[in-house]
Amino acid sequence: MHPAISVIFFTVISGAGFGGIFWIGAGLADGASTPLRLAAMFLAGGMAIAGLLSSTLHLGHPERAWRAFSQWRSSWLSREGVLAIACLSAFGFHALLWLTGYPGIFIAGWLAGLLALTTVFATAMIYAQLRTVPLWNQWLTPAVYLGFSLSSGFLLVAAFSPPTTFLGWPLAIAAVLLLCIAWSLKASWRMNGRCKTLETRGSDIGSATGLGALGKVRLLERPHTGENYLTREMVHKIGRKHAAKLEMLAVFLGLVGAGLVCLAVWALALPNGFLAIAFLLQIAGLFFERWLFFAEAKHSVSLYYD
Amino acid sequence: MTSLPARVEKKLGLVIDLDICVGCHACVVICKEWNTGSVGAPLADVDAYGEEPSGAWLNRIHTFEISPPNAPAQIVHFPKSCLHCDDAPCVTVCPTGASYKRSEDGIVLVDESMCIGCGLCAWACPYGAREMDPVEKVMKKCTLCVDRIYNENLQEIDRVPACVRTCPANARHFGDFSDPQSPVSRMVADRGGFDLMPEMATRPVNKYLPPRAKTCTGQGGEQIPVTAGFLGWLDRALDRLG
Numbered sequence: 447m448h449p450a451i452s453v454i455f456f457t458v459i460s461g462a463g464f465g466g467i468f469w470i471g472a473g474l475a476d477g478a479s480t481p482l483r484l485a486a487m488f489l490a491g492g493m494a495i496a497g498l499l500s501s502t503l504h505l506g507h508p509e510r511a512w513r514a515f516s517q518w519r520s521s522w523l524s525r526e527g528v529l530a531i532a533c534l535s536a537f538g539f540h541a542l543l544w545l546t547g548y549p550g551i552f553i554a555g556w557l558a559g560l561l562a563l564t565t566v567f568a569t570a571m572i573y574a575q576l577r578t579v580p581l582w583n584q585w586l587t588p589a590v591y592l593g594f595s596l597s598s599g600f601l602l603v604a605a606f607s608p609p610t611t612f613l614g615w616p617l618a619i620a621a622v623l624l625l626c627i628a629w630s631l632k633a634s635w636r637m638n639g640r641c642k643t644l645e646t647r648g649s650d651i652g653s654a655t656g657l658g659a660l661g662k663v664r665l666l667e668r669p670h671t672g673e674n675y676l677t678r679e680m681v682h683k684i685g686r687k688h689a690a691k692l693e694m695l696a697v698f699l700g701l702v703g704a705g706l707v708c709l710a711v712w713a714l715a716l717p718n719g720f721l722a723i724a725f726l727l728q729i730a731g732l733f734f735e736r737w738l739f740f741a742e743a744k745h746s747v748s749l750y751y752d
Numbered sequence: 753m754t755s756l757p758a759r760v761e762k763k764l765g766l767v768i769d770l771d772i773c774v775g776c777h778a779c780v781v782i783c784k785e786w787n788t789g790s791v792g793a794p795l796a797d798v799d800a801y802g803e804e805p806s807g808a809w810l811n812r813i814h815t816f817e818i819s820p821p822n823a824p825a826q827i828v829h830f831p832k833s834c835l836h837c838d839d840a841p842c843v844t845v846c847p848t849g850a851s852y853k854r855s856e857d858g859i860v861l862v863d864e865s866m867c868i869g870c871g872l873c874a875w876a877c878p879y880g881a882r883e884m885d886p887v888e889k890v891m892k893k894c895t896l897c898v899d900r901i902y903n904e905n906l907q908e909i910d911r912v913p914a915c916v917r918t919c920p921a922n923a924r925h926f927g928d929f930s931d932p933q934s935p936v937s938r939m940v941a942d943r944g945g946f947d948l949m950p951e952m953a954t955r956p957v958n959k960y961l962p963p964r965a966k967t968c969t970g971q972g973g974e975q976i977p978v979t980a981g982f983l984g985w986l987d988r989a990l991d992r993l994g
Contacts, residue, residue: 447875504870504871505868505869505870506867506868506869506870506871506884506888506889506890507867507868507869507889507890508868510848510866510867510868511868513847513848513849513850513866513868514847514848514868514870515847516847516848516849517754517846517847517848517849519755520754520755520843520844520845520846521754521844521845521846521847522845523845523847523870523872524847524848527847572845572872575845575876576841576845576875576876577841577878577952577953578841578875578876578877578878578952579875647951648951649878649949649951649952651816653948653949653950653951654948654949655816655828655830655948656946656947656948656960656962657770657816657818657828657962657963660818660820660962660963661818661819661820661821661823661825662818662819662820663816663817663818664816664817664819665814665815665816665817666815666816666817666827667814667815668814669780669809669812669813669814670809670812672804672805672806673804673806674806674807674809674883675806675808675874675883675884675886676874676880676883679871679874679875679884680874680875680880745875746878746879746949746952747877747878747879747880750814750832750879750880751814
């Protein structure tokens with residue numbers, strides 16, 4: 447599949463933003479001073495919104511994007527839009543309660559947090575629902591999206607939180623644990639993805655043409671000599687060329703780099719602000735990870751063109 | 753609404769006879785011709801006369817080669833357009849309600865004024881039946897010539913999809929698959945018509961008829977024994993020479 451930059455940016459950045467909203471709702475920033483907590487809330491909310499705005503850039507008609515809120519009964523893309531707005535509203539309400547000192551901040555925070563996770567789940571389901579792309583069509587896809595959202599959101603908020611512990615856990619160690627869980631999910635997703643191919647699902651050029659029973663089928667000629675929307679969007683192969691190197695970069699930055707910074711913060715008792723470096727490293731790693739998520743996915747249309 | 757209709761009154765669609773199609777691309781050309789001047793935005797081309805021409809087409813013909821075991825290879829021209837699936841995944845993924853399946857005849861259509869051009873329906877279609885218009889930035893697809901088949905301003909013979917009307921070999925047929933006695937239903941029953949990628953669980957309405965078995969004079973590459981007459985005598989004489 448074609449790895450569109452706007453969609454990569456959207457899934458990575460809004461994932462971190464919604465993860466941050468979850469952890470703020472869960473009380474991770476409760477020990478922070480007012481300006482620091484405000485900055486964390488502003489960043490988490492801002493990244494969620496920036497990601498959503500970026501996703502409209504790949505639309506043919508962004509001015510009609512509001513129409514996407516209407517079909518939540520059947521469409522995961524629509525559900526994602528509705529949930530994102532609900533989450534941001536709850537988060538805004540939470541911020542208002544906090545700023546004015548009214549009670550109920552705990553409930554509003556958890557509500558925003560749970561809506562944030564549901565939004566990330568809906569984003570992942572846009573891809574996981576597609577039977578046409580077997581690599582995505584597995585239940586680990588939403589697990590991976592949630593894992594990366596929770597771990598990057600945790601680092602984002604923890605960087606603004608002076609206390610060194612959260613629920614009894616050293617912050618930096620909790621961050622490492624979340625990183626390990628997220629990347630283990632990704633590794634399982636990859637392993638599982640090996641048996642989630644067009645071939646294992648029973649799709650090949652024979653089933654695509656219905657001619658497989660007659661003999662070995664091969665494409666003799668494409669419909670037109672040039673490229674078309676389908677080949678550019680769904681028979682995209684250039685992105686796979688450096689897959690192994692890009693995967694190494696993703697793991698090196700997003701897991702090893704980010705994890706080592708967290709461990710250094712813990713071992714040297716550095717201020718939590720240094721976790722921002724780990725956050726940036728993880729985001730950099732996730733850009734490579736997300737590029738491969740798209741570039742390595744094979745769509746069944748490729749059976750008619752290969 | 754992008755939920756699929758609970759039931760459809762008719763199942764209009766096409767039968768494509770792969771035994772007959774000669775790959776002339778007449779259906780491809782008339783499809784572009786009719787639909788570029790039809791309801792909705794024109795079917796655009798980009799750089800049509802330049803280095804890298806590209807454009808939106810609703811019907812494309814691929815050409816495949818089948819190599820049967822112990823028989824000569826055979827060419828199959830393979831027209832492909834929207835199959836108007838019963839369980840159309842392109843419809844249910846649409847976030848705006850632009851994609852819909854009509855309950856009266858089962859035709860899958862796009863309301864272009866509601867389409868945001870997100871492309872998710874094209875990703876959901878296993879067959880590559882939907883293409884984004886490069887100029888208008890809305891999703892285009894086969895309408896089964898909905899503006900011809902009910903059009904009383906046309907002569908009755910023309911009230912079929914343009915591709916069916918124009919096919920010089922009569923490889924394309926249009927009809928109602930909900931009626932088991934309709935010509936298209938009988939054709940499918942008689943000839944063993946099949947679905948494309950049934951494993952995708954889309955339940956396509958359009959059906960394909962397989963190429964008929966070819967009559968072979970001999971098996972590929974093997975010698976044909978000659979036993980009688982002058983050639984038989986020559987064959988034996990040359991054999992004796994060593």
